[in-house]
Amino acid sequence: MASIKAFVQWFPPSRLATLNGWLLAAGGLGAISASAPVEAALTLTDWRGLFLAIGALTIGVAAMIFFLVPDKNDGGQKESMAELLAGLRLVFASALFWRVSLLFAFVQGTFLSVQGLWAAPWLRDVAGYPRDEVGHMLLWLALSMTVGFIVIGNLSDWLARRGVDAMVVLKTGIGVSIAMFALIVAGVTTVTAWVWMIYAFCGTGSVLVYSILSKAFPQKLTGRVSTATNLILFAFAFAAQWGLGAVIGQWPAAEGRYPSAAYSAAFAIPLILQCAAFALVLLEKKR
Numbered sequence: 001m002a003s004i005k006a007f008v009q010w011f012p013p014s015r016l017a018t019l020n021g022w023l024l025a026a027g028g029l030g031a032i033s034a035s036a037p038v039e040a041a042l043t044l045t046d047w048r049g050l051f052l053a054i055g056a057l058t059i060g061v062a063a064m065i066f067f068l069v070p071d072k073n074d075g076g077q078k079e080s081m082a083e084l085l086a087g088l089r090l091v092f093a094s095a096l097f098w099r100v101s102l103l104f105a106f107v108q109g110t111f112l113s114v115q116g117l118w119a120a121p122w123l124r125d126v127a128g129y130p131r132d133e134v135g136h137m138l139l140w141l142a143l144s145m146t147v148g149f150i151v152i153g154n155l156s157d158w159l160a161r162r163g164v165d166a167m168v169v170l171k172t173g174i175g176v177s178i179a180m181f182a183l184i185v186a187g188v189t190t191v192t193a194w195v196w197m198i199y200a201f202c203g204t205g206s207v208l209v210y211s212i213l214s215k216a217f218p219q220k221l222t223g224r225v226s227t228a229t230n231l232i233l234f235a236f237a238f239a240a241q242w243g244l245g246a247v248i249g250q251w252p253a254a255e256g257r258y259p260s261a262a263y264s265a266a267f268a269i270p271l272i273l274q275c276a277a278f279a280l281v282l283l284e285k286k287r
Contacts, residue, residue, distance in 0.1 A: 001230055004222070007020065010072060016210070017157045019153070021150050021151075025149040028142060028149055036139050091217065099280050101213075107177060108237075111199070117245075118245075120138060124257065126187055144200040145204055148205075149204045169205060174281075180198050181274070182271060185271050210226055247262070247266035
């Protein structure tokens with residue numbers, strides 16, 4: 001979130017979608033490294049050694065940012081706590097904020113919870129993938145997501161220079177993502193790999209929410225807008241991880257595997273939420 005705020009301070013609005021896309025693509029490298037690279041690293045060390053290495057790298061990067069990245073004084077006066085809270089109230093009172101933030105949370109939050117916890121069981125139980133193919137598919141999902149952040153962010157700024165509003169790109173990408181997730185809910189397994197990769201790629205269109213909201217509010221509120229959006233996203237992602245399991249658990253498992261109907265019933269709940277939020281955004285007038 002501090003990175004998104006820094007982008008607003010240092011770069012013109014016409015480049016925000018591109019920069020945010022590259023930022024989240026860097027985060028996507030973490031999802032990639034958590035698949036096959038981690039499995040390879042565990043042949044050399046245990047999970048404690050792996051965590052110590054990650055911790056050391058994190059401290060090193062934090063030190064580089066602290067000592068090498070310059071601050072930018074925007075010339076504004078420091079706000080009092082009352083003024084900070086007043087700005088936050090302005091954010092939460094915005095209908096645009098709620099429409100796009102809820103859509104972002106339902107689409108990206110569902111993907112995060114499914115990719116992080118439920119994609120592997122679905123691929124095993126519904127699509128019938130063996131363990132090694134599940135690992136390879138998770139790697140392809142992470143790659144699709146990472147590439148999607150870069151492509152859609154750059155594409156949005158490129159189209160904006162030609163008169164195409166970012167909201168159009170947002171609606172298109174998320175519309176395709178919801179359609180792919182609907183196929184997953186339906187238990188379609190004939191083109192499993194393509195459905196999941198398109199789902200991961202197009203769902204990254206939701207990253208445009210950050211640049212859309214950054215342009216819709218005064219620059220001094222960018223940090224509060226981004227963190228409020230992120231709070232809603234991860235609150236839903238956490239609830240979805242637990243909630244999906246609670247629904248799936250209502251079906252009896254046979255040899256540790258759940259039936260396709262269990263996944264369809266569980267995944268249908270966030271699908272309905274996505275469709276409802278998407279309908280509200282489709283009604284949003286151009287600003």
